[in-house]
Amino acid sequence: MPLWRFNPVADPRDSRWQDRQIRDGLVVRAPxxxxxRIYADREVPSSVHGAVGNETCSFRGGFADANLYWVQRVPAEEAKQLGGDSGPDGVVREGTARETELSVYYGEAGARRRERT
Known part of the structure; x- marks a missing residue:
């Protein structure tokens, strides 16, 4: 199975993040x-606390949203370092998480306050 890298593309202040953590370096093995995108949404822990106001449930981790993440195939050389194309489907590397700069719950100041605690 090929390996896929998720690249966050939306601005950290974009409200589409909806208090999700931004994942850098996430790699998933899938056909x-x-x-x-489906495996990432199922397997990577989500930081979403729930809906705000009259909202419907959206993508849990945001990995299925093409406006938040672009997905690109990992080059062959790097794929070898991560175990190659063989192995079970699913998340190979969770990468690192960072907070968004805007909180839909608390605004910009609330996002900074959450980072300090």
């Missing part, structure tokens, strides 16, 4: 980029 396609679409399935990689």
């Amino acid at each position: 396609s980029a679409a399935l990689a």
